[in-house]
Amino acid sequence: MQTGSDKAESTIYAANEADFRKVYDALMALLFKVSYRIVNDEEAAEDLVHDSLIKMHEKELVFPSLDDAKYWLIRVVKNASLNYAKRKTREKKAYERFLKEDRRQTDSGETELLKAETLRRTREALEKLPVNLKTVLILKEYAELNYKEIGRVLGITEGNVKVRVFRAREQLSKLIGEDDVYLPR
Numbered sequence: 001m002q003t004g005s006d007k008a009e010s011t012i013y014a015a016n017e018a019d020f021r022k023v024y025d026a027l028m029a030l031l032f033k034v035s036y037r038i039v040n041d042e043e044a045a046e047d048l049v050h051d052s053l054i055k056m057h058e059k060e061l062v063f064p065s066l067d068d069a070k071y072w073l074i075r076v077v078k079n080a081s082l083n084y085a086k087r088k089t090r091e092k093k094a095y096e097r098f099l100k101e102d103r104r105q106t107d108s109g110e111t112e113l114l115k116a117e118t119l120r121r122t123r124e125a126l127e128k129l130p131v132n133l134k135t136v137l138i139l140k141e142y143a144e145l146n147y148k149e150i151g152r153v154l155g156i157t158e159g160n161v162k163v164r165v166f167r168a169r170e171q172l173s174k175l176i177g178e179d180d181v182y183l184p185r
Contacts, residue, residue, distance in 0.1 A: 012069045015060035023069050024053060030070070031077045038081035039088075048084060052076040054152070118176075125175035133168035140165050 013019045028049065035045035052073055063069040126134060139150045140161075147161045154161070 010065045012063040014056045020057055027070055035077050035081040039085050048080045121176050125172050133164055136164040137168040
């Protein structure tokens, strides 16, 4: 039988750094496996697990035991991973639909060439941005995080995120040269 003091020692306080580290060390590999099996992308799986651990920490959750923390985190990671996978599937379908529609509207090889050139130039320009600007732009445009979430992820204020996104877009525009970009109508 567990005594009151034994039970207190097994309680996990997510806001406590030592308890958070204990949870992280004990469960990171397991949570990664769960997420990876769903999303089939190492980087995304790692991000989803880290986001779930951060959520647990920020909510300052208290668990009666490490097992309770484990089961809660597995549910959170599983749900986040399923949502991510669904979103990626929807994005892929929307992208494919867009490409099919676009092909029906124009048979022009010139249009396809302009699109490919724009995509290439955009990627090159993105790579030229300073890391802090590139990171916020990727989180905003590709990860679809809002300013508050980006601030949490990077440990900066929401205002700072807005400034960085604005500056990143401005620099990207200059690097690409807006007049030379193909934009389908």
